[in-house]
Amino acid sequence: MLNVQNLAGGYGKDPVVQHISFEVKKGEILGILGPNGSGKSTLLKIISGILPKQDGTVEIEGKDVSAYSQKQFAQKVAVLPQLHAHAFSHTVKETVSLGRYPHQSGLFSTWSKEDERAVQEAMAYTGVTKYEDTPIEILSGGEQQRVFVAQALAQEAPILLLDEPTNHLDIAHQQQLLDTVRSHAVEKGITVVSVFHDINLAALYCDRLLLMEKGRIAMIGSPLDVVRDSMISGVYKARVKTQPHPELPKPQMTLLPDTMEEMKPFIVTKEQFQVSSKHVSLSAGQPLKTLSSAVHNAGMGWYRAFVNRHVDKDYNCDDVQAENASYLEREGFHLTETVGMMTAVTTEHVEIEEFAGDFGSVIVAVTAGIGNAVDVSKTLTRDQKQQIGTINTWVIVNGRLPDEAFIQAMITATEAKTKALQDETILDPLTGTIATGTSTDSLLVAATQRGEWLPYAGPITSLGKLVGHGVYECTARAIRAYKKAKGWTV
Amino acid sequence: MNKTGIAYIVSAATLVVAVWLGVSIGTVKVPLSTFWDSTDTTATNILWKIRMPRVILAGLVGASLAIAGAAFQGLLKNPLADPYTLGVSSGASVGAVVTLFFGLSIPMLGTYTLPIFSMVGAALTMFLVLGFARLVDRSMKMETIILTGIIFGSFLGSVLSLMIALTGEELRQIIGWLLGSVSMRGWKYIVMVLPFVVIGSFILWLNRRELNAMLFGEERAHHLGVNVRRRKFMILIGGSILTGSAVAVSGTIGFVGLVVPHMTRLLWGSDHRHLLTLSFLNGATLLIICDLIARTIISPSELPVGVITSFIGAPVFAYIFYRQRRKGAI
Structure with a gap:
């Protein structure tokens, strides 16, 4: 679905990320992990065309992205950014409707039944229908982010890119958002690539993880392969211990703070x-x-x-x-x-x-x-x-x-x-x-x-x-x- | 009837009323019947030779400034932006003031020397500002454009100040022009400005949905499939054409371009699919009314219309602002 080969690029002359190659299959969720400054957001921006690439190729459905116009690209790829501010007030429905932009063409480009259906579906799916006519800025951060999820879903693109989508959200909203994305990926066969700050969330929700270190791929594989003590502590330079999740066959990681010295010796007698x-x-x-x-x-x-x-x-x-x-x-x-x-x-x-x-x-x-x-x-035959x-x-x-x-x-x-x-x-x-x-x-x-x-x-x-x-x-x-x-x- | 429909009907109706008031009120009352009954030649002459062109010009200038202001505010995501932010108007002013200062009159152009010089000034400034902004930052970020506009605007402003300082007799004329007026221009000015109004407004209207997307930032607009660089260029050019031509025929009339978009937004929302057209209508209405007041309030003398726009506009804006915020608070 999405094929990245030997990609390099970034802001200035020296590439921030390089030698990035991976492939994501239809319906798969790939999480991008890495410490601050490792280039995970940059990688996503190069894929979505915000930043220029210096080398390599990005292919969508077997076709190089340079062959797509901006509108055609948006029909294939929807992006959900981090939370952001806006200058003027839009209602929730107006905001979600913008997701239909890539599907509209022509001088008058009237609002079709198809557009209306996609918007209504996206609002219902994310549970924001009841705020339809509410100005977006009076909603809470979690609700606003749901509106933007709805906007991205209304785009009805087969690929969804997310950049730390759960930033600034409390745990209930994190779970709600990622459950929505996950079930959408499973039900509709959407391919998802998401940057994560939180290793545990990534391990829980992703099929595969890509761990970045200094602009390169440190490892790509299943959460069990990537979220290992040695791997994570090596890349993040932090003392960690992984443990199994209580309900799912996914690893979860705990920090081991350097407080051992503070702990005074004591014994039990x-x-x-x-x-x-x-x-x-x-x-x-x-x-x-x-x-x-x-x-x-x-x-x-x-x-x-x-x-x-x-x-x-x-x-x-x-x-x-x-x-x-x-x-x-x-x-x-x-x-x-x-x-x-x-x-x-x-x-x-x-x-x-x-x-x-x-x-x-x-x-x-x-x-x-x-x-x-x-x-x-x-005791086997005993009935007692x-x-x-x-x-x-x-x-x-x-x-x-x-x-x-x-x-x-x-x-x-x-x-x-x-x-x-x-x-x-x-x-x-x-x-x-x-x-x-x-x-x-x-x-x-x-x-x-x-x-x-x-x-x-x-x-x-x-x-x-x-x-x-x-x-x-x-x-x-x-x-x-x-x-x-x-x-x-x- | 939905809210948008009402918005269009109310805006169009007030415009029609404003036009009617604009042509009928004055030292000589012009009855409505003059439109079809031309037996009263004085009234007919006043209507078609003096008042109608004046009202239409006021309407076109007001509409141009308002729609350009709405587009710039949306594009620059800045509620303080107005048509003059880009510095294009300063270029137009310099062109006009140079004509007055040197008493220029190109034989072939005659009385149109001033507006044509003014338009040339506006066009040059627009290319310089956009060219410089592109030179500084190829992606032409909003901040770059705003700063470039400020640089060129203040430079041209100092040129204006210099000429005002050096001028003697023409001072009143220059100040009068700078304050803005639509009086005694005639049909030819309308013919001159109309193509720019049509082209500029059409370019902006083509980008109504892109403006909506760009309210969420250039990056978001890019993700939604907007060709940000091309669209931004189109909007800047469209707005500049409107601003330059409006300033060229009427001087720098303030407030309309800043406030009409805000009033329209407060009343009917900030969806550019409607905001642009509604601002266009409301801008025309506001300037027609203001011009009517400017020429009648201390009749037979006239005030520059730019004085009235702020004088009337600010309290009206304050009232709407207050009402909207109160409503939001409850």
Whole structure:
């Protein structure tokens, strides 16, 4: 559809952009990215003919653009600029109607039914029909930009060029505008080339990305290929980390600010734990990076308070989340900063122990109730209601961990727990075999992310050794305490 | 009936009324019947030999200045622009004042020496301004054109001031010409100016949709498919032809070219497809009325019409401006 070969050009004698070659297929959305001054807007201006090209070719539908008159070009290519000011007032409909300029010819060039249909359609599509007779300058920035989108759509050109279309728009309007453009591209097979300032928006909405650096193409490819830590930090000279989008197979990027020096070292100690008949809690000085299967704030996040709450074993509630949240609030915990678990076990029987290693220390806290012990290998044919049993395990690490070490720590901790159950000969009451856990166990791994870098937590790494040993010891002791409390042992 | 239709009807009707008032009012009352009944020879002579050519010339000058002003304001995206922004009028004035200053009279041209010199002055200035602007900046950005106009306008203005300073007896004549007047010109002036009015207005009217697009900036107009450079050139030439010829036959009449487009915009919107034609009609009306006042208010003496345009125009403009802003605020 649009074919650019070896393009060079710019403002003065020295080309701002050069050696630019790419092709965009019909219905495809190509995003142009790059730091300030990398020439992305210049490239768009050369393609749209605002700036002269010094070398190379631009072809539309297989024909060189120099073969098109200005009007013919506008029939093929519509451009949506950044927001701009205007001197005199036009109504919304007058503004959108200008999009039909390339389709009008002749001395009197009357307004045809076709023109009216295109304008009405474009206004309806962008939701500005209700402002039809309103002067454009009294609309908000977001609404004005929608009017200009409508103007570009009314042009009904098969190619749409956008220059940072979401500049100065709030996130709702950004999303609205790009959703409109995206769905238009999909429904009508419009080819879109857009300059983006925001890497995450570009990654979300584009099929392919073109990353520019100093007037040349640094990379062109799918968002997953282009939005990579090394690529983005290399071109933008910024520390970034990419993560998967929660809903779509698209990468999203986060800045890593250089504030590590400001962060004072701090550690968590065993003494910071508080135990009462209501709950076991830990309040850390600063948030810990946490991965857990808790009731409140499960998953990955940063939290500074951790609560393992005692509930009656007949605790039954329709909305456990809400009930637990109101409990945490009542107890003075800030909901967004707190991870909350529940147990039917007497919380005073918690086993808390600090284990020191060469890198720092690991604190393990376990509450164990084994009334509903389960052999995980024998549950497939079982038809049983979930019951509270619960071995709740916390592993707090004074060290810096990557995501994979969190996962390894969870594996190591789980294996250690299972081994403790085995050595304590805890049986699954239904099968009589050695249990591997209970039906509703929970696990939490949290790290201060200060101090030593601990890349792995497998069973024979320095961190893994402490986690394995510590969880085994604490779980075994907690089981013994549970047995004793139940009067099963002396 | 939509708003645009009403706009055209109202504008045309006021013009007809203005023409009728213009020809009938004066020291001698001319009844409407004179148009078809030529038994009263005095009235017939006054109507066709004196008042009608005067009213038509006033109308043509007013229309020219107003449509040129509307086009320049749109093209330069500047509400302060008027037909005189480009400096073409200063060129026309210099041509005229040179004729008066040196008492020139080319035998073949006779009394038309002045308007013809004036038009030559306007044409030379137009080519110089556009040529210089193009030399400075090949893409001829709006700012370049405005600045070039200011440079040439102030230079020519100083030439005018010099001649006024050096002049003796002709001072009154020069000042009188500069203030602008349409009196005692006759049909020949109309014949002289009419082709320029038709050509200039037609060129501007051809670019009505392009002017709409250019209100959003040259880049946007380019994106919408306008051949910006050619269209800009056409508009500048069209407006200059109108301005130069109007100044040549009537002197520098202020205010009409600045304010009529604004009044028209406030009343009927800024769509150039209608704004140009409506400004044309309203400019004619305004200058006819102003000329009527200029020659009757201290009768039998006459005031220069340029004095009246500002005197009447400013309060009317203030009123419309006030009403529109109040309406917008509520």
